[in-house]
Amino acid sequence: METQVSTEGKRTRRAKGRQDRTGQETVINVDALNEAMPKLVKLRQTLAEAAADYSEAVKLAAEKSGYLAAVIRRLADAKAGDKFDDVKRIVDQMAEAFSLS
Numbered sequence: 270m271e272t273q274v275s276t277e278g279k280r281t282r283r284a285k286g287r288q289d290r291t292g293q294e295t296v297i298n299v300d301a302l303n304e305a306m307p308k309l310v311k312l313r314q315t316l317a318e319a320a321a322d323y324s325e326a327v328k329l330a331a332e333k334s335g336y337l338a339a340v341i342r343r344l345a346d347a348k349a350g351d352k353f354d355d356v357k358r359i360v361d362q363m364a365e366a367f368s369l370s
Contacts, residue, residue: 347356
């Protein structure tokens with residue numbers, strides 16, 4: 270936040286906005302924020318509900334399969350993303366390292 274002195278001599282605090290590519294502070298547009306907020310709130314609520322559903326589904330799969338929930342979650346995360354091969358390589362190396370020790 271930036272402290273400025275107004276013409277009446279009172280100090281006011283003003284938050285700095287985002288900067289553009291040249292480093293200039295952009296103009297704050299409260300109307301754009303107010304317009305976007307209902308959708309953002311709804312999406313955030315949906316995200317929270319999806320996270321809870323995902324957590325429950327992981328626990329259920331763990332109970333039914335006998336695998337640890339952490340294993341189920343890690344596998345689902347790897348398959349959902351683009352890092353499956355990287356995670357598999359790490360898991361394979363860890364399994365080998367554990368078998369040798």
